[in-house]
Amino acid sequence: MVNIDTLVDQFQAKDEIAFKKLYDMYSKSIHGVVYNIVKDTAIADELMQDVFIKAWHKADTYSSKKGRFFTWILNIARNAAIDKTRSKAFKQSKQNLHADYFVDIIAGHDNLDDSTDAIGIKKFVTQLGEKCKAVIELLYFKGFTQKEASEELQMPIGTVKTRNRNCIKQLRDMVL
Numbered sequence: 001m002v003n004i005d006t007l008v009d010q011f012q013a014k015d016e017i018a019f020k021k022l023y024d025m026y027s028k029s030i031h032g033v034v035y036n037i038v039k040d041t042a043i044a045d046e047l048m049q050d051v052f053i054k055a056w057h058k059a060d061t062y063s064s065k066k067g068r069f070f071t072w073i074l075n076i077a078r079n080a081a082i083d084k085t086r087s088k089a090f091k092q093s094k095q096n097l098h099a100d101y102f103v104d105i106i107a108g109h110d111n112l113d114d115s116t117d118a119i120g121i122k123k124f125v126t127q128l129g130e131k132c133k134a135v136i137e138l139l140y141f142k143g144f145t146q147k148e149a150s151e152e153l154q155m156p157i158g159t160v161k162t163r164n165r166n167c168i169k170q171l172r173d174m175v176l
Contacts (some may be wrong), residue, residue, distance in 0.1 A: 006078070008069045012059040023052055026070060030077045031090045037081035037143030044094035047084060051077040082143045139164055 010018035015026050030051060035044035044049060053072050057060075125136060138144040139160075146164070150157040 004069065005064065006063070008062070010151065011056075012062065014056075014059070019052070022069075022073075026073060027052070029070075030073065033074060033141060034077050034081045036141050037078070038084055043084060044081075047076070047152050051080055052078070072172060078140065078143060084147070106132065124171055127174060128167060128170060131163060135160060135163045136167055136171075 007021055009020050027048060031044055031048045034047045034051070035041065038044055038047065038102060051073065054076055058076075066072075078079055125133060128136065134153060135149060136147040139146065144152060146157055147159050150160045153160065
């Protein structure tokens with residue numbers, strides 16, 4: 001098995017085999033996070049493809065000194081999904097949805113646990129305290145901005161930022 005750092009180096013050198021391997025490793029998790037934000041399988045499929053293409057074109061901007069490759073591509077995906085939900089076309093497409101749509105979301109089998117645990121993140125997140133879980137869920141899995149998370153959790157935005165930074169540090173420490 002190829003070392004992830006070697007695979008990322010090959011990806012940055014535009015090796016298509018490395019692209020396929022990274023896609024196979026991370027596509028299910030990325031799709032799950034995107035789907036959790038947009039709540040539409042077709043849009044999540046499209047965004048996931050766009051995310052990997054964007055990562056391919058911007059591969060030279062990734063630096064292992066700033067964080068893990070998965071975190072880098074996850075942030076690209078999260079930002080793309082949030083941008084999509086804020087677009088005028090997306091908002092208009094959701095204006096006149098039938099109640100069946102919401103029942104399908106609630107009853108659907110596409111939940112966070114199944115779709116984002118492809119890389120084993122669930123076991124680490126569940127080890128966090130309740131305050132960390134709440135912040136991580138809103139910011140990374142539900143696509144909230146820090147301001148929206150602040151309002152949802154009824155805490156100052158500075159506290160959300162600090163807690164997010166501390167919780168991510170705890171996750172890094174668990175993984176390393």
